[in-house]
Amino acid sequence: MPTKQLKWTLLIVLSLIWGSSFILIKKGLIGLSPYQLGALRIIFTAVFLLLIGFKSLTDIKLYQWKYIAVTALFGTFLPAFLFAIAETKVSSSICSILNSLTPLNTLLIGILAFGLAFKRSQFIGVVIGLIGTAILIFNGKQESSNDNYYYAVLVIIASVCYATNVNLIKKYLSDVKPLSITTGNFTVMLVPALIILSCTNFFEIVHLKETQHAMMFIAVLGVVGTGIANVLFFRLIQMSSPVFASSVTYLIPVVAFFWGLLDHESLTAFQLVGAFIILVGVYLANKK
Numbered sequence: 001m002p003t004k005q006l007k008w009t010l011l012i013v014l015s016l017i018w019g020s021s022f023i024l025i026k027k028g029l030i031g032l033s034p035y036q037l038g039a040l041r042i043i044f045t046a047v048f049l050l051l052i053g054f055k056s057l058t059d060i061k062l063y064q065w066k067y068i069a070v071t072a073l074f075g076t077f078l079p080a081f082l083f084a085i086a087e088t089k090v091s092s093s094i095c096s097i098l099n100s101l102t103p104l105n106t107l108l109i110g111i112l113a114f115g116l117a118f119k120r121s122q123f124i125g126v127v128i129g130l131i132g133t134a135i136l137i138f139n140g141k142q143e144s145s146n147d148n149y150y151y152a153v154l155v156i157i158a159s160v161c162y163a164t165n166v167n168l169i170k171k172y173l174s175d176v177k178p179l180s181i182t183t184g185n186f187t188v189m190l191v192p193a194l195i196i197l198s199c200t201n202f203f204e205i206v207h208l209k210e211t212q213h214a215m216m217f218i219a220v221l222g223v224v225g226t227g228i229a230n231v232l233f234f235r236l237i238q239m240s241s242p243v244f245a246s247s248v249t250y251l252i253p254v255v256a257f258f259w260g261l262l263d264h265e266s267l268t269a270f271q272l273v274g275a276f277i278i279l280v281g282v283y284l285a286n287k288k
Contacts, residue, residue, distance in 0.1 A: 003239055010236045014229055014248045019255020021225040022092035024217045025083060031214030034084035036202050040215060041080050042193035044222030045230075046186035053183035060176060060184050067172040072185035075165035076226065077192070079158040086158075089151040096256035098155040099249050100133040100278075105163035106246040114167045121284055122243060129250045129281025135274030159249070166242040169234060178234035182227065250278045 028037045060068060086095055104126045110116030173181055205211045237245040254275045 007236060007240045007244065010232050011244075011248050011251070014232055014236065015251030015255055017225055017229045017232075018248065019096065019252040020259060021221055022083075022087070022096045022252075022256050023259045024221040024225060025087050026092040027217040028214045028221065029084065029087060031205075031208070031210035031212075032202075032218065033200060034081065034088055035196055036200050037084040037214075037218055038081035039193040039197035039200075040202075040218045041084075041222045041226060042076065042186065042189050043197065044219050045076075045227040046190040046193070048223045048227045049179075049183040049186050053179045056177060056180040056183050057187065059180040064173065064176060065184070065188075067168060068181065068184040069188050071165050071168050071173065071181070072188045074161040074168065076185060076230070077189050078161050080226075082154045082158040082161075086151045086154040090155070093253070093256050093260060094152065095155050097133050097253045098152055099159055099162075100129065100253055101156060101159040102162045102249040103243060103246040104130060105160050106166055106242050109160075109163050110167050110242055114171055116167070116242070118243070125281045125284030126243075127281075128284060129247075129278050132274045132277030132279075132281055133250070133253065135270055135277065162249075163246065166237055166246050169237050170242045173234075174238050178231045178238065181234045182230040185230070186227070247282045250282045254278065 025037065032040065083095060107116070107118060107122065107126055111118060169181065202211075206215075233245065233248070236248075257275070
């Protein structure tokens with residue numbers, strides 16, 4: 001498949017996977033605490049990746065492990081807990097929308113910290129995408145008066161973490177295979193995640209049906225939504241640009257809202273307009 005077609009294919013596949021992750025987190029919180037959820041997500045992913053990618057760790061040079069550790073921290077470890085904590089007070093759809101700040105943060109961090117060159121059309125595309133996101137926020141039926149927007153700040157912090165991560169990978173790990181990066185990331189995070197899990201009451205409640213049911217959702221989230229998706233995402237970063245790769249977060253809210261439809265929710269005309277504006281923003285942000 002030509003590179004241009006492949007990068008758009010990866011973008012769409014990732015949007016479908018990650019757009020579904022917010023509902024999985026929501027379901028997982030029915031039976032697990034945010035810290036248990038975040039830790040289990042990392043543990044399930046680490047076990048899966050070590051089974052399929054252990055040999056790929058040899059491709060990581062010794063000096064590159066410091067970048068593997070830093071990208072693990074910003075790209076997965078902190079966001080895994082930040083999103084889980086946020087979704088105890090903020091709806092999954094609002095979290096998915098706030099996550100769309102990632103491309104703007106990617107562009108700004110890339111310019112300020114990494115000397116990333118950009119064009120006017122890219123910045124305009126990011127702004128247009130955010131306008132579409134705002135339309136989804138203010139016209140979404142999922143928006144609730146009970147949402148605690150102090151917790152929404154945690155999602156914004158997570159988006160900054162993601163933005164930092166994609167710039168770090170592009171600059172320091174472009175020559176490392178995606179499977180090696182992903183497996184290395186979760187190898188680094190496995191022990192800290194086990195420590196965090198052991199500090200909770202997980203082993204006292206693991207026998208409960210509600211806990212086991214929640215664990216099934218997090219296993220899917222870990223293996224597909226984190227493990228496989230991260231391999232695809234790192235490949236996308238390497239074959240395109242940080243801004244293009246982070247544009248996946250524009251499509252995630254659209255997928256999240258369609259999950260709402262399946263859950264007997266409805267999309268308003270304004271939401272459809274917002275989704276269209278988001279797609280226009282993605283196009284402009286990546287137009288050559």
